[in-house]
Amino acid sequence: MLKYVVLGPLLRVLFRPDVRGLANVPGSGPVILACNHLSFSDSIFTPLMVGRRVTFVAKAEYFTGKGIKGRLMRQFFLSTGTIPVDRSGGRAAQAALDTLLRVLGEDGIAGIYPEGTRSPDGRLYRGKTGVARLALESGAKVVPVALLNTDEIQPTGTFIPKIKRVRMRFGHPLDFSRYADSRGDRFVERAITDEIMYELMVLSGREYVDVYATKLKTSIEMPVTAHPSPLDAGAPEGR
Template structure:
């Protein structure tokens, strides 16, 4: 009930009025059945705008620290994440990634909508980075279709490190659902998982118009010079490698 009030009566209408969202392709999200929303990740606000724009309830996972803050701000943040369906995951241990995937797999098993950021972290500079194969494992194990979601300018609305967002029209694009049922017999094959992930990242690159870099964003902290942009091979390219 609190979720319904927040999304449709309180926060949803307020954000639509302030940020005047330009959302295209929303009808690409199936009205029923398990669905994975695979989003590029530019800003903290991505996890706010995406669930509020989609008609169905969207479940993301977030680090547990978001649920343990102190004071009024901490309580408000905790209530917001709980109301929007976000589930806390302890990221301190080595099994954190698997715990997140198990949580989302449970959501998909119940016919719900799971949101995931294949890059695994926010882009440090606005470019699109190599996707991790967890999204492919989710798709293969659940049989869910994958809808690529491109957030076009949330890094301008709320740059990393800023608390108060700028008042600017938010722009989002939802791509056509991707069906990977043709790979059902290849579950657990890391080359297939890489091929699926690259196909999803290619669609995000096309939708977002952002340059692609074939490096994990999380590894940039150890990189002396930022890597240059690359073109991600299209799934239609003849001879495109399954892994690099």
Template sequence: MFYWLLKYVFLGPPLKVLFRPDVRGLAHLPRSGPVILACNHLSFSDSIFTPLIVDRRVTFVAKAEYFTGKGIKGWLMRHFFSGTGTIPVDRSGGKAAQAALETLLRVLREGGIAGIYPEGTRSPDGRLYRGKTGVARLALESGAPVVPVALLNTDEIQPTGTLIPKVMRVRMRFGAPLDFSRYAHAKGDRFVERAVTDEIMYEIMALSGREYVDVYAASLKTSIEAPTQRSSRRDDVAPGGR
């Protein structure tokens, strides 16, 4: 009940008035049955606009820390994520990916819509990065069609590190459903999973118009952060960085 009140009464209507969504291809989304929404990931606000635009309930997963915060901010985040259909996943112990996939598989088996960001993390610079094969495993295990989704300008609306989004028209594109039932016999084949994932990422690239980079976004972030960390350690030892 809270989900529907938040989406259709408290949050949805004012957001649609403020951000005037420009959405194309929404008719590609099946009206019933299990569906996987595979989206590029530019901003924290992606998880706000995608469920807002789709009439059916969309379920994403998020780290459990978003649901355990203290104070007013923690209360607001907990109720926001709960109200938008987000499910918490414990990321400790190195089993986060498996826990997320199992959660989304349950959603699909119940005939719902599972939202996933194949890149695994937000793009550090707006480009589209190599997809992780979890989206392929999800498609092959469930048999659900994959609808590619491109968010075109959410990184301009809410750049990484900013709290208050800029009020401007949000633009989204939905592609035709991708059917991978021809690979149903190849569950667990890592070469097939890679091929399926690359096909999904190609469709997202075509919809978004963003440059594609064939490396994982998380690896790039690590390489960017590493020199800074090394520099910090040198500064602690030798003033002036020498």
């Protein structure tokens, strides 16, 4: 794959990753990587560091971009096994979860951003319960992954990242098998999600805000946008 043959070694030389806790990722079986989301480059560095294939879902628009930028993005996503999901319909969130459940059902690794979108200001925001549903339905362990400085490397709205050492932390696997009989219980799903977000807060050192980031973004956009984008779904944004 392109990631390992060309892109991987190049990125390791340029960004000299400082990664701790990588041994916490199980070497086999289904695993969910639950990551905080600071930058587009989170989706580049996370799969790069893990020896096993990591599957994220991404907005279908990322596969249809025009020009050099569009081709580069499409090639990267294809080379890393990223799966496009059409978010235009009302079932987009469920489609994303179903896709990741298939990956976990094949003993793969699914990557998810519980916040549902990139942080607008670097703080850690309330997690959506899609990650809990994935854990309960698949039986997979959840490994929290903290990206510490990707917002400095590639701030939102920029295409070319700054050459700076990337720092990441992988937490201990979280086992929620004790809730196996509570699938569909929204209170259990919230408790699981909050536990995951707490671990991300500790790992990342970022301030936690008990508000959905998508709602904050919508409130910021409303004064200048007549119809805010309906991105408040209970599943990962993907990128």
